[in-house]
Amino acid sequence: MSGFVRAAGAEWVKLRSVRSTVVTLSLFAFVALGLGWVVANGFSEGGPAADALLPIMFGLLTAQLVLVTFAVATVGSEFSTGTIRASLAAVPSRGRFFAAKMTAVGLTVAAAALVVEVAVYGLVRVVIGDAAAPLTEWWTIEALLGGWIHLTLLSVFTASIAMMLRSTVVTLSILLPVLFLSSQGLGNLDAIRPVVQYFPDQVGMVIMHMTVPGDPRFGRDYGPWEGIAILVLWTAAALVGGWLSMRRRDA
Amino acid sequence: MVIEVSNLTKRYRGGTAVDDLTFTVEPGRVTGFLGPNGAGKSTTIRLILGLDRPTGGSATVNGRPYRSLERPLTSVGALMDAGDLHPTRSVREHLRWLARTNGIGERRIGEVLEATGMAGVARKHAKTLSLGMKQRLGVAAALLGDPGVLILDEPVNGLDPEGVVWIRNLMKGLAAEGRTVLVSSHLMSEMALTAEHLVVIGRGRLLADTSTKDFIAAHAPADGSGASLEEAFMRLTGASVEFRSGGSL
Numbered sequence: 310m311s312g313f314v315r316a317a318g319a320e321w322v323k324l325r326s327v328r329s330t331v332v333t334l335s336l337f338a339f340v341a342l343g344l345g346w347v348v349a350n351g352f353s354e355g356g357p358a359a360d361a362l363l364p365i366m367f368g369l370l371t372a373q374l375v376l377v378t379f380a381v382a383t384v385g386s387e388f389s390t391g392t393i394r395a396s397l398a399a400v401p402s403r404g405r406f407f408a409a410k411m412t413a414v415g416l417t418v419a420a421a422a423l424v425v426e427v428a429v430y431g432l433v434r435v436v437i438g439d440a441a442a443p444l445t446e447w448w449t450i451e452a453l454l455g456g457w458i459h460l461t462l463l464s465v466f467t468a469s470i471a472m473m474l475r476s477t478v479v480t481l482s483i484l485l486p487v488l489f490l491s492s493q494g495l496g497n498l499d500a501i502r503p504v505v506q507y508f509p510d511q512v513g514m515v516i517m518h519m520t521v522p523g524d525p526r527f528g529r530d531y532g533p534w535e536g537i538a539i540l541v542l543w544t545a546a547a548l549v550g551g552w553l554s555m556r557r558r559d560a
Numbered sequence: 561m562v563i564e565v566s567n568l569t570k571r572y573r574g575g576t577a578v579d580d581l582t583f584t585v586e587p588g589r590v591t592g593f594l595g596p597n598g599a600g601k602s603t604t605i606r607l608i609l610g611l612d613r614p615t616g617g618s619a620t621v622n623g624r625p626y627r628s629l630e631r632p633l634t635s636v637g638a639l640m641d642a643g644d645l646h647p648t649r650s651v652r653e654h655l656r657w658l659a660r661t662n663g664i665g666e667r668r669i670g671e672v673l674e675a676t677g678m679a680g681v682a683r684k685h686a687k688t689l690s691l692g693m694k695q696r697l698g699v700a701a702a703l704l705g706d707p708g709v710l711i712l713d714e715p716v717n718g719l720d721p722e723g724v725v726w727i728r729n730l731m732k733g734l735a736a737e738g739r740t741v742l743v744s745s746h747l748m749s750e751m752a753l754t755a756e757h758l759v760v761i762g763r764g765r766l767l768a769d770t771s772t773k774d775f776i777a778a779h780a781p782a783d784g785s786g787a788s789l790e791e792a793f794m795r796l797t798g799a800s801v802e803f804r805s806g807g808s809l
């Protein structure tokens with residue numbers, strides 16, 4: 310077994326052996342399903358089928374904050390508990406440690422997001438009816454696939470930021486306001502939209518079909534797959550930053 | 561296996577923690593690592609383990625920098641701060657992730673739990689452990705890879721009298737098996753019983769690198785009365801103590 314596989318296996322043991330993993334991932338599922346159910350119930354049957362994407366994505370988009378908290382706390386707790394010293398004594402290659410941690414966080418979030426997304430989709434279909442967001446339509450597949458990729462990449466992005474800042478509290482107090490911008494509607498203000506529309510969470514709204522293409526206020530200058538490409542760039546930049554900061558600094 | 565520290569220097573913004581330090585830790589004996597508070601013992605240990613980068617000089621284990629070891633736990637076991645644990649992770653799971661990193665089998669976890677008297681609390685969360693139990697867990701973690709080199713930073717802290725005797729005999733036993741044992745402590749009477757050899761530092765600089773017997777003899781009072789390691793240590797380090805208590809409350 311290669312050193313990387315051993316290190317990633319160890320990161321998985323770390324994740325599954327603490328209570329907070331189960332708690333936060335359950336909360337993620339609870340929020341996504343709960344909000345999906347509430348919003349779906351406010352929908353009238355017989356409306357446009359595409360509208361059913363809103364209850365699905367609204368729940369997931371809000372619950373992503375829980376997922377971000379999970380990703381950030383997973384990294385931050387290494388520093389707050391001091392286990393980072395044992396981790397780096399056991400895996401002295403900083404790059405290997407970082408890659409292992411990001412892989413474990415990414416795969417765990419990917420699995421959780423997939424399960425929850427499928428569950429939310431099923432729930433919304435039960436509430437609104439079989440006509441809602443049918444899987445025979447490409448835009449349904451696109452939104453579900455894009456949402457899943459978005460949640461996974463956003464978690465890796467924020468976990469990398471946490472590795473640079475070395476603290477759960479500092480990282481969340483910077484990231485949560487930024488990721489709340491979308492729900493507060495700041496992304497729709499004309500003055501800042503040209504810049505803010507490229508922020509990771511705004512990209513997510515496009516990917517999840519929560520914006521209206523071509524709309525002067527809610528439209529964005531790019532489409533869903535360009536949005537994913539932008540998120541990939543954000544994530545890659547954060548990964549490079551996290552790796553550089555791990556490589557240089559004392560434990 | 562030997563630990564070689566050569567011209568090791570570590571400067572922080574606040575000052576120099578380790579200052580051109582050179583010494584070798586030989587196998588087959590317990591080497592005591594002594595020095596007043598803030599002398600640079602823990603910093604030296606972090607440098608040996610590759611956790612901090614030296615400003616100058618180098619530290620190697622068997623001729624290789626720690627960071628170049630592919631499965632470091634199988635050659636070097638270390639106890640730094642016993643409190644470095646995730647509060648809601650169990651004792652066994654802590655050892656399990658450590659074992660995974662270095663491809664150490666599940667059976668070995670049971671062995672070190674038995675050897676450190678921690679088998680009975682293997683399912684307990686770290687936050688419920690007493691300081692002494694955390695120290696034992698730290699020793700268990702250090703022994704996990706059956707390493708030829710052991711580096712223990714103040715392992716005696718928090719141990720009950722039975723635990724003190726246990727760790728003394730453990731360290732002596734490991735050295736007798738031909739392993740290299742470096743242990744830091746402020747408990748001079750305990751070091752006099754455990755360490756055959758001493759490396760003493762003050763303000764980051766080497767003050768002595770000699771056998772315990774010679775050290776005591778060299779710094780004994782001139783009248784030859786009641787020479788102890790404690791007295792010898794205070795005589796030698798008197799000039800390099802940074803944090804001296806003084807005055808009255």
Ligand SMILES: Nc1ncnc2c1ncn2[C@@H]1O[C@H](COP(=O)(O)OP(=O)(O)OP(=O)(O)O)[C@@H](O)[C@H]1O
Nearest residue numbers: 572573574577595596597598599600601602603604
């Ligand atoms: N990360 C750091 N940043 C700045 N200064 C540091 C850092 N780590 C240690 N120091 C300083 O380096 C010096 C040596 O500290 P160190 O912890 O190595 O001493 P020590 O011999 O282990 O002391 P003690 O016996 O109290 O454990 C101290 O003055 C300390 O304040």
Ligand SMILES: [Mg+2]
Nearest residue numbers: 601602603713
């Ligand atoms: Mg110390």
